[in-house]
Amino acid sequence: MKKILIIEDEPNIRELILYNLKTNGYDGIAAEDGIMGITMVHREKPDLILLDIMLPGKTGYDICRELREEGNNTPIIMITAKTEEVDKVLGLEFGADDYISKPFGIRELMARIKAVLRRYEVTADTNMSSDTVVSVGDLCMNVECHEVKVGERHIDLTLKEFELLRYLVENRGHVFTRDQLLNNVWGIDYAGETRTVDVHIRHLRQKLSDGENEEQYIETIRGKGYKVR
Template sequence: MEKQRVLIVDDEQDICDLIEIYLSNEGLEVVKASDGIEALNVLKEMDIDLIILDVMMPKMDGIQACMQIRKDKSMPIIMLSAKGEDLDKILGLNTGADDYVTKPFNPLEIVARVRSQLRRYKVLNHPSLESKDEIQVGDLVINTAAHQVFLEDKEIRLTPTEFSILETLMRNKGRVLSTQRIYELVWSESAFECENTVAVHIRNLREKIEINPKEPRYIKVVWGVGYKVEMDN
């Protein structure tokens, strides 16, 4: 079986080496780059299943690199940063990242998050592992087998995390799911201070599938309770 390949992008060699040791022990193939430009060149030369991307780097930082990658790539991206403020986290998620880890970190946390993202990405990209049923709400259609989303017959590109959130909400259409419950179902881990993370992904989803994100037709917020997918009559 071919190994899954992870690209680590960080200008701190010690950080790259540490993460490489733990991921290699998990049976993953590791490729390293020291800045965003080098990372983009790697992506032109080989297939990558997941990217661990530092925010602060020379030449091209992680935010700029993430924006470039998301123009035509959909693999999971985990952002790394020495900053722990919510603003930095939100900025990373807004550019298309799927998850965010603050330095200093426990290497085992990185391993767990990588495994979680790869597991979800593998399911989304292998039809045989998922039901072939389509879920439809109004003109919004999600095909879980093909990992495709269509709005009025136009395909909408989503990140793996955005797709998982939308699938979760559409499988429970009409039912309100709390932020904590969405996080537990999508990230497959206990929810802790997850409100901003989920809210940013929901906002990004609305920007992509709503004609007017400020007056959403599909993804509704129930204040003080959570979110639901429901079509306006």
């Protein structure tokens, strides 16, 4: 049974989500503020985190950034009452895998949970024999171990960053539009914006870069999209 942690300070929303997680076969646990939330992440080791943005103690942004900086790649779905694109993008900037805006339908939330967990399981369980290790120049990806190295330098990636990089590397030389990447990496039913792709590409470039050439591995083809050289 997958364990899902809800970090949400509104009791009614928290209890509604917990109830529906249980009825859908998940083990739901909850925290009502940011301090309690990050403590429970470390103690309970959930399979997925539903993370409200506006929290007492620590904001959802703070929690997401802190977890990613310490190398914790647990899938995170941000929950926010804000509808401005900049707020959604900011969550992705800090390493969230998906987001959903209040008010939301329970069916949509459960679908997003299922989709994120499914993508995580496919990536974590993949065993591709001779294709386990893929590389481009000094960039090496071990698909089975979920590890990335540039030379001798280990690169910490979120699940979605890893999936995106893997897709581009395995199809190196092919140019993909933002819509194609959304469909092929996030899933055809993903209700996101192409801005999501740009944010993740920028993160990958920053992490893979030697500090001088950010397009060393992922190239922008003006007017078309992205490709791995």
